[in-house]
Amino acid sequence: MEDIDQLLQKIRSQNMAAIAHAITLVENRDDGYLTLLDKLYNLPRHSFVVGITGAPGSGKSTFVNQLVPQALETQKKVAVIAIDPSSRFTGGALLGDRIRFSDAFPFDRVFFRSLASRSSLGAVSSALFSILQIFNGALFDCIFVESVGAGQNDLDIKDYVDMVLLFLVSGMGDEVQCMKAGIMEIADLFVINKIDLYPPAPLFLALLNHLSLHLSSETAQSRIVQTDALHNTGFTELWHTIENFRQTCRYQKRSLEKDTALLLKNEVERLFTEKHIQKKLQELLSLGTSPYQMVEKMQKLLEEMLGDPHD
């Protein structure tokens, strides 16, 4: 087992190789990863974390590429975590978000990591929470997380970040899509992108209507921005909006209860892909005749282990 204290030291002193290595350690659950995370978790909050979600192709990667130089004007260190899906069949992944990323950013100030979602059960990699602790420990000022952008699972991102940006494109059916339960509620800022291609007015009005149900029309308007990520229109203003949000909305409070629940949920999901649970499922197959009967048996087993929830 490697020297975790030494690794922690290097992360704290912003050694890029150490940060890169620590991320792998955590993703692979290599020896010592929990010791490392335990130490990182107790450090004070430093990073402001912005989550970016929205349908594939809506321009998230292009947008991050424009936002980074804005961020660099006031922030010393910026990290980007770009998540792409793992294939459910081969377990492999094609991580292509870097293609949209400029070559011009200084490597000692901008850390870009491509992440495969790995677990098939959520759009957000179960290691994301832990990887954010690493960047926080390395005193990165701002972290952008680009999520896979696939449907309902993407709601998860809210649990990991301080601010959620939802990407929408006018005229692509997003007017209806965005009214669906959940996604509206998790977004702190609505970004109407590709305004050079599609007139944003219909989507803007639909959003405004929806938001005005709960907010004053002034506040509702301030929650919508319009961008052309390809030609870099609207970004200075956008960065100010993000900075303002950071000032007024502070960081999400750290809650031992919430964080533990989040990690445990990931852990339980992951266990279902592991061999011994698969074995248990095989055993159960011989006991019941329908999936419901087997689920009932499984519930009984768990209740015996954990006790009655109503006690």
Place this chain on the structure above:
Amino acid sequence: MAKKIRVLIAKPGLDGHDRGAKVVAKAFMEAGMEVIYTGIRKTPEQIAHIALQEDVDVVGLSSLSGGHNTLFVDVARWLAKVGKKDVLLLGGGIVPEEDVLYLKQNGFAEIFAPGTDTKTIAEYIISRVYPKLGNE
């Protein structure tokens, strides 16, 4: 659960054709690897920094423009310079035999000729990297 092999596919130099690189990237994904593709026209220095940040096990370079000797070796030098250790360095493209020897003396594990079956390359990578990761 087997650990994932992470591979960086990069094209140093100025030539702008990346069809071959994309085919290889897709094949490696189908072989179960996590493949980071950077797009075209990266400098050796950029490739080295990207390899470091992405903490890849393998860097695969492709070049069809004939500048491989200098460019490929520059990547090897930059990898050492930025402190990226433990990386399997591979090349692909039309490379004459005497150059293959030169590249192998300068940090490259293998050079694959165009048209090499991508399965063969994937198997080669797995055989070299799995022992390091502790996979069976």
